[in-house]
Amino acid sequence: MKLDLHVHSTASDGTVPPEEVVDRAIAGGLDVLALADHDTIAGVRRAIRHARGRRLHIIPAIEMSSTFEGMDIHILGYFVDIESAAFHWHTRHNLERRDARMSEMVERLARQGITITREQLDEQRGSAEVAFSRPHLARALVKAGYARGVPDAFARLIGNNSPAHVLTQVATPEEVTETVRNAGGIPVWAHPPARYLQKLLPRLVEAGLGGLEVYRASRGSVPVSRLESAARAHDLVVTGGSDWHGPESGSALGDFFVTGEEVSSFLAFGGM
Numbered sequence: 001m002k003l004d005l006h007v008h009s010t011a012s013d014g015t016v017p018p019e020e021v022v023d024r025a026i027a028g029g030l031d032v033l034a035l036a037d038h039d040t041i042a043g044v045r046r047a048i049r050h051a052r053g054r055r056l057h058i059i060p061a062i063e064m065s066s067t068f069e070g071m072d073i074h075i076l077g078y079f080v081d082i083e084s085a086a087f088h089w090h091t092r093h094n095l096e097r098r099d100a101r102m103s104e105m106v107e108r109l110a111r112q113g114i115t116i117t118r119e120q121l122d123e124q125r126g127s128a129e130v131a132f133s134r135p136h137l138a139r140a141l142v143k144a145g146y147a148r149g150v151p152d153a154f155a156r157l158i159g160n161n162s163p164a165h166v167l168t169q170v171a172t173p174e175e176v177t178e179t180v181r182n183a184g185g186i187p188v189w190a191h192p193p194a195r196y197l198q199k200l201l202p203r204l205v206e207a208g209l210g211g212l213e214v215y216r217a218s219r220g221s222v223p224v225s226r227l228e229s230a231a232r233a234h235d236l237v238v239t240g241g242s243d244w245h246g247p248e249s250g251s252a253l254g255d256f257f258v259t260g261e262e263v264s265s266f267l268a269f270g271g272m
Contacts, residue, residue, distance in 0.1 A: 001260035003032040004253060005059070006076065006190065006213065006241020010126055011035075011043030012063075013133035015246030018043035019050040021253070026056050028254020032272075034078060034241065036061035039094040039131055039170070041082040059270065062087065063190060064176040065094065065168045068200055071193060072160075073173045075204075076213060076239070079270040080185035087183060094170050095131050101166045102132040108164040109157065116140050134158055135245060150248065173200065174207040186210035186269050188239050194221040197230065205234050211266060215240025217256035237266040 008014035009021045016024065018035060021043075025033045033056055035047045041062050048058045062077045080087070106116050116137065122128075124136040124143075138153035147153035158164050171179075173189075180187035188211035189204060201209075214227040215238070231238050240258035244251065260267060 001031045002029060002254070002257040003034075003240075003260065003263065004030055004242050004244070004257050005032075005034040005061070005078070005239045005263070005266075006036050006063070006216075007033060007244045007253065008037050008063075008246075009035060009043045009047070010130070011040055011046075012037035012130060013125075013135040013245060015139075015248060018046040022047050022050045022054075022056060022058070024247075024253040026051075026054060028252050030056060030254050030257060032057045032059060033253075034059040034061040034076075036063045036076055036078075036241070038063050038074075038133055039065055039098075040091050041080070041087050042091070042129060044082050057272075061185075062180075064090065064179065065170045066173040066176045067167055067169045067171075068173050068196065070167060071196060072168055073193075073196070073200070074190040075173060075176045075180065075209075076188040076190045077176075077180035077183065077185040078188060078239070078266070080180060080183045084183035086179045090171075090176075090179060091131075095129075097170050098131040098133065098168060101168055102137065104166045105134075105137060105158065105164050108166070112163065114141070114146050114157065116144060116146075120144060173204055177204055177207040177209055181208045186237065186266070188213055188237070188266075191216060191220050191243070192222055192227070197222055197226075201230060201234065205236070209234075209236065210269070211237035211239055213240065214238040215258050215262065217242040217244075217251065237263070237269060239263055239266050 177187040242256040
């Protein structure tokens, strides 16, 4: 069994609609896909509907934003009830906060002589129901000629250490962990940053964290062996995913995958 448990679509900051994500996953030989868009479950129903009767199983998922000591912390929620009222509240709240954050980032860029209009941003996100994320701004910067590509935009203009960066202050990691639990899902810490793993992990476990994202297409800041050890020490499931946002990265869905054996305890939680 080949699985990719961390994929994005145009429902958040990906470049491919949910239906095309399904098509590409099937073409790439995947058996299981988790569509985990940022702070929204808007694309999940579309993906499930498009995959019906085909050989791809869709796990309903979400990647929820939170902030801890000035750092963005992302919690993945798997096997969630997409009709949960808590998610719908979070989505509305997130839209407002991310809109304000994007306006502030655009103003900070303008003070550096870099002008991006609201129309240019809207063109990148496609729909007013999609919350703004930095990849939308990065792609607008590329199209306007201010950056050579999305990685360049992040490296020089909107990365975490840049003058234009503004934190997404939506909720605490404990709060979003609880939201996933209340929606019947299992919360998993996505790409844990090395500097916060030891400090934050016990607090998240106490709040109900169920797993760690251990396996990724790109090398993270924490070695896989250390994440595996942390998961064992706290009796957490392990997951893995490509964090795929679209073909612009140069990779295709299915290039990276985890096996059923690697994430067996995770699958057992979902009754798979």
